Amino acid sequence: xxxxxxxxxxxxxxxxxxxxxxxxxxxxxxxxxxxxxxxxxxxxxxxxxxxxxxxxxxxxxxxxxxxxxxxxxxxxxxxxxxxxxxxxxxxxxxxxxxxxxxxxxxxxxxxxxxxxxxxxxxxxxxxxxxxxxxxxxxxxxxxxxxxxxxxxxxxxxxxxxxxxxxxxxxxxxxxxxxxxxxxxxxxxxxxxxxxxxxxxxxxxxxxxxxxxxxxxxxxxxxxxxxxxxxxxxxxxxxxxxxxxxxxxxxxxxxxxxxxxxxxxxxxxxxxxxxxxxxxxxxxxxxxxxxxxxxxxxxxxxxxxxxxxxxxxxxxxxxxxxxxxxxxxxxxxxxxxxxxxxxxxxxxxxxxxxxxxxxxxxxxxxxxxxxxxxxxxxxxxxxxxxxxxxxxxxxxxxxxxxxxxxxxxxxxxxxxxxxxxxxxxxxxxxxxxxxxxxxxxxxxxxxxxxxxxxxxxxxxxxxxxxxxxxxxxxxxxxxxxxxx
Amino acid sequence: xxxxxxxxxxxxxxxxxxxxxxxxxxxxxxxxxxxxxxxxxxxxxxxxxxxxxxxxxxxxxxxxxxxxxxxxxxxxxxxxxxxxxxxxxxxxxxxxxxxxxxxxxxxxxxxxxxxxxxxxxxxxxxxxxxxxxxxxxxxxxxxxxxxxxxxxxxxxxxxxxxxxxxxxxxxxxxxxxxxxxxxxxxxxxxxxxxxxxxxxxxxxxxxxxxxxxxxxxxxxxxxxxxxxxxxxxxxxxxxxxxxxxxxxxxxxxxxxxxxxxxxxxxxxxxxxxxxxxxxxxxxxxxxxxxxxxxxxxxxxxxxxxxxxxxxxxxxxxxxxxxxxxxxxxxxxxxxxxxxxxxxxxxxxxxxxxxxxxxxxxxxxxxxxxxxxxxxxxxxxxxxxxxxxxxxxxxxxxxxxxxxxxxxxxxxxxxxxxxxxxxxxxxxxxxxxxxxxxxxxxxxxxxxxxxxxxxxxxxxxxxxxxxxxxxxxxxxxxxxxxxxxx
Numbered sequence: 022x023x024x025x026x027x028x029x030x031x032x033x034x035x036x037x038x039x040x041x042x043x044x045x046x047x048x049x050x051x052x053x054x055x056x057x058x059x060x061x062x063x064x065x066x067x068x069x070x071x072x073x074x075x076x077x078x079x080x081x082x083x084x085x086x087x088x089x090x091x092x093x094x095x096x097x098x099x100x101x102x103x104x105x106x107x108x109x110x111x112x113x114x115x116x117x118x119x120x121x122x123x124x125x126x127x128x129x130x131x132x133x134x135x136x137x138x139x140x141x142x143x144x145x146x147x148x149x150x151x152x153x154x155x156x157x158x159x160x161x162x163x164x165x166x167x168x169x170x171x172x173x174x175x176x177x178x179x180x181x182x183x184x185x186x187x188x189x190x191x192x193x194x195x196x197x198x199x200x201x202x203x204x205x206x207x208x209x210x211x212x213x214x215x216x217x218x219x220x221x222x223x224x225x226x227x228x229x230x231x232x233x234x235x236x237x238x239x240x241x242x243x244x245x246x247x248x249x250x251x252x253x254x255x256x257x258x259x260x261x262x263x264x265x266x267x268x269x270x271x272x273x274x275x276x277x278x279x280x281x282x283x284x285x286x287x288x289x290x291x292x293x294x295x296x297x298x299x300x301x302x303x304x305x306x307x308x309x310x311x312x313x314x315x316x317x318x319x320x321x322x323x324x325x326x327x328x329x330x331x332x333x334x335x336x337x338x339x340x341x342x343x344x345x346x347x348x349x350x351x352x353x354x355x356x357x358x359x360x361x362x363x364x365x366x367x368x369x370x371x372x373x374x375x376x377x378x379x380x381x382x383x384x385x386x387x388x389x390x391x392x393x394x395x396x397x398x399x400x401x402x403x404x405x406x407x408x409x410x411x412x413x414x415x416x417x418x419x420x421x422x423x424x425x426x427x428x429x430x431x432x433x434x435x436x437x438x439x440x441x442x443x444x445x446x447x448x449x450x451x452x453x454x455x456x457x458x459x460x461x462x463x464x465x466x467x468x469x470x471x472x473x474x475x476x477x478x479x480x481x482x483x484x485x486x487x488x489x490x491x492x493x494x495x496x497x498x499x500x501x502x503x504x
Numbered sequence: 505x506x507x508x509x510x511x512x513x514x515x516x517x518x519x520x521x522x523x524x525x526x527x528x529x530x531x532x533x534x535x536x537x538x539x540x541x542x543x544x545x546x547x548x549x550x551x552x553x554x555x556x557x558x559x560x561x562x563x564x565x566x567x568x569x570x571x572x573x574x575x576x577x578x579x580x581x582x583x584x585x586x587x588x589x590x591x592x593x594x595x596x597x598x599x600x601x602x603x604x605x606x607x608x609x610x611x612x613x614x615x616x617x618x619x620x621x622x623x624x625x626x627x628x629x630x631x632x633x634x635x636x637x638x639x640x641x642x643x644x645x646x647x648x649x650x651x652x653x654x655x656x657x658x659x660x661x662x663x664x665x666x667x668x669x670x671x672x673x674x675x676x677x678x679x680x681x682x683x684x685x686x687x688x689x690x691x692x693x694x695x696x697x698x699x700x701x702x703x704x705x706x707x708x709x710x711x712x713x714x715x716x717x718x719x720x721x722x723x724x725x726x727x728x729x730x731x732x733x734x735x736x737x738x739x740x741x742x743x744x745x746x747x748x749x750x751x752x753x754x755x756x757x758x759x760x761x762x763x764x765x766x767x768x769x770x771x772x773x774x775x776x777x778x779x780x781x782x783x784x785x786x787x788x789x790x791x792x793x794x795x796x797x798x799x800x801x802x803x804x805x806x807x808x809x810x811x812x813x814x815x816x817x818x819x820x821x822x823x824x825x826x827x828x829x830x831x832x833x834x835x836x837x838x839x840x841x842x843x844x845x846x847x848x849x850x851x852x853x854x855x856x857x858x859x860x861x862x863x864x865x866x867x868x869x870x871x872x873x874x875x876x877x878x879x880x881x882x883x884x885x886x887x888x889x890x891x892x893x894x895x896x897x898x899x900x901x902x903x904x905x906x907x908x909x910x911x912x913x914x915x916x917x918x919x920x921x922x923x924x925x926x927x928x929x930x931x932x933x934x935x936x937x938x939x940x941x942x943x944x945x946x947x948x949x950x951x952x953x954x955x956x957x958x959x960x961x962x963x964x965x966x967x968x969x970x971x972x973x974x975x976x977x978x979x980x981x982x983x984x985x986x987x988x989x
Binding site: 066069070071072073074075076077078105107109111114115116117162295297299302303304305 | 594606712822826827828832866874
């Protein structure tokens with residue numbers, strides 16, 4: 022089977038996603054849970070591991086985790102406990118992490134993305150470590166992040182492509198944002214992903230040796246990393262059909278090197294990796310009542326998947342654009358606001374997710390942050406739909422709106438003579454005649470049933486009007502003249 | 505008036521409240537006793553002269569102005585040196601923390617200070633509270649005031665020696681496997697270990713987190729009760745703190761009629777002759793006081809030591825992982841790499857016993873061994889809790905000696921297992937989270953003190969204190985060692 026081509030192989034991917042929660046204070050202390058301050062400003066005796074300081078659970082963390090559990094339809098453990106995970110590293114103030122090993126808060130669940138359902142194995146709450154900073158002649162540790170609350174969500178090995186892995190992760194991020202449990206800020210590391218990757222010939226049911234790529238904080242890098250790793254593994258199997266899989270792919274921990282675009286080995290996993298988990302004696306079990314869980318269930322906000330379904334059924338959006346909108350909560354919220362004064366959801370969606378998004382790409386800005394009111398975008402779309410302006414003019418108006426945010430598109434159009442639609446029929450007719458005269462071959466083609474030819478003719482007239490005439494009118498005039 | 509150090513804590517407070525004596529006089533009296541005796545005794549690791557004098561002056565002013573005074577007003581109290589007093593050094597009896605200045609006060613310390621206690625010093629202990637003789641202190645051994653050749657017990661040996669020699673009226677201890685009760689017994693004083701969770705562990709440097717409990721060492725049961733009224737409070741900084749209102753400890757003169765006391769005779773069958781004789785005398789007294797004595801089956805307790813040394817060391821191995829030389833404590837300058845920082849810091853910072861227990865604890869948690877050791881020990885711990893539940897369904901309290909014999913001489917016990925077996929009667933209370941008290945019950949043939957231990961069901965702190973009080977009143981065994989009179 023070693024000579025099977027690439028497409029006969031199936032990647033098997035499991036993701037561990039760490040999401041940093043947006044609680045006011047840390048998970049086991051009252052220190053502020055805040056990013057971006059000077060080093061070691063947001064620390065307490067507990068988060069620097071001072072002797073005698075004890076962890077006390079922040080109940081907000083449990084609340085947010087239960088909300089996540091309800092959103093992904095997980096089983097919520099009524100009794101959940103904490104464990105100590107021991108390892109020495111300077112960013113770990115106690116040299117053990119407080120996590121949940123035996124009795125995680127959430128068990129099972131599913132996340133829908135890319136038209137598929139992905140199974141969750143478990144999710145648990147734990148504390149984050151600090152950050153090591155290296156300087157020219159010394160290293161320091163910043164404990165601001167130590168004790169930041171995390172939920173780790175472990176998927177089953179049920180993901181079979183890099184693209185699905187990214188879609189699954191993006192769908193989870195959308196859930197975090199809708200529940201307001203995390204700021205979801207990728208650049209700041211609020212969501213970090215570890216991917217466990219193996220491959221096997223299609224049809225094989227057992228799992229082959231896997232490696233782990235740790236600590237990725239970008240969906241596109243993750244997709245690249247998984248793709249590269251999958252190719253690497255398949256190639257190894259293809260080139261060495263008779264070697265022991267464990268020799269070919271020794272289990273190890275890798276990191277993604279964005280420069281070389283390759284996974285880089287950090288260390289081989291040894292059987293001696295022993296975290297010596299045991300129950301955290303400083304924290305009693307967390308006991309949740311049905312009433313508590315029901316209360317949270319009843320106050321859940323609309324979730325991305327519900328919104329996605331609504332966009333498909335009520336607004337007739339395409340699955341692709343619905344997903345693009347829904348995955349970015351602020352964008353979807355903006356869309357909803359604009360929809361209040363706009364009657365064309367599809368066109369509105371296109372302008373928000375394609376036209377404006379394209380113009381704003383790589384600027385780090387959004388319509389909302391620029392201060393362009395949703396009703397202005399709605400008005401622009403309404404002007405297009407009622408043929409007050411053509412699509413071509415609309416694009417220029419959009420450029421102007423971005424240049425002077427807050428300026429009403431209707432006023433932009435009135436103030437600029439170039440944006441006045443050409444509605445003088447006689448004038449357009451002249452141009453139609455000119456195009457007909459210059460393109461006898463196209464007219465012949467059209468008469469022989471080639472629709473492309475007609476589109477060419479329309480395009481030619483539009484060009485002469487410099488995009489100011491309504492394509493609708495040009496269409497009608499052309500048809501009338503030719504027939 | 506008697507010399508101050510012949511008074512109980514409550515008597516000192518009352519004399520101060522009445523205006524018979526000033527807080528500054530009290531402080532001078534006890535500071536001068538420390539000065540005279542402690543070089544030989546080794547009870548204190550630090551004496552807080554300046555701090556305590558300032559506090560005494562402030563108290564005298566407060567009294568002069570007629571302001572309300574706290575429950576512990578002007579009582580000289582020593583703090584075991586594994587509990588934080590903010591801005592003072594907490595060594596834990598370890599070189600590792602020789603210069604560690606506490607960034608906050610233990611809740612128990614804070615509560616005592618708020619009640620106007622005079623914190624006079626920090627007492628000696630076995631390093632990180634690991635030991636039964638105080639011989640594991642990294643700085644100096646403490647001695648037994650009844651005989652300087654003998655150990656004061658451990659790990660709260662400095663606290664027991666200080667109170668035994670009346671260098672202060674009350675000292676705090678921490679009890680993980682008997683570290684309050686055993687030294688109290690060896691030094692002829694009262695030692696009280698509350699129900700697990702009754703006193704906040706915040707600010708106590710952890711040894712075995714599921715076992716540790718802070719409590720008082722005093723010369724009378726009433727003084728222990730007073731201390732508990734102050735420190736036995738729910739605390740937001742300790743998640744295992746019991747969510748119960750603070751208790752009052754009324755101490756009637758008589759034993760409550762109908763009190764039933766259980767004796768696990770079978771478990772006690774290997775007592776030495778003198779200890780057995782003393783214990784039988786205790787039973788006679790309790791019967792005279794009206795108690796009904798029944799036999800209870802606690803044979804399972806013979807596994808306590810094994811279970812205890814697995815659980816306590818497992819927890820300790822992780823609790824002490826934070827002492828790594830990164831943030832505080834020892835870091836030898838020759839360290840060049842991270843591995844060396846860990847290696848040299850711990851090698852130089854920790855003593856032999858601490859290293860041994862960290863290794864033992866790491867071992868019992870390791871993959872492949874955890875099931876055979878740690879998990880099995882947890883199961884037996886549950887069985888021990890059940891055995892106590894069963895016993896307490898037949899009686900109000902269980903009694904046994906605190907130790908197998910009176911205080912032993914320095915260096916007398918070399919075999920580590922024999923040393924660990926010193927705790928056989930005290931560790932069960934920690935495993936089951938029970939309140940336990942050690943009360944003087946007489947003296948052995950060498951004249952060394954012996955102690956009676958009374959254990960109650962969880963939360964029944966008040967009732968065992970009451971039994972202890974009735975017994976103390978009937979026997980009056982406590983006295984000041986002659987040399988310190």
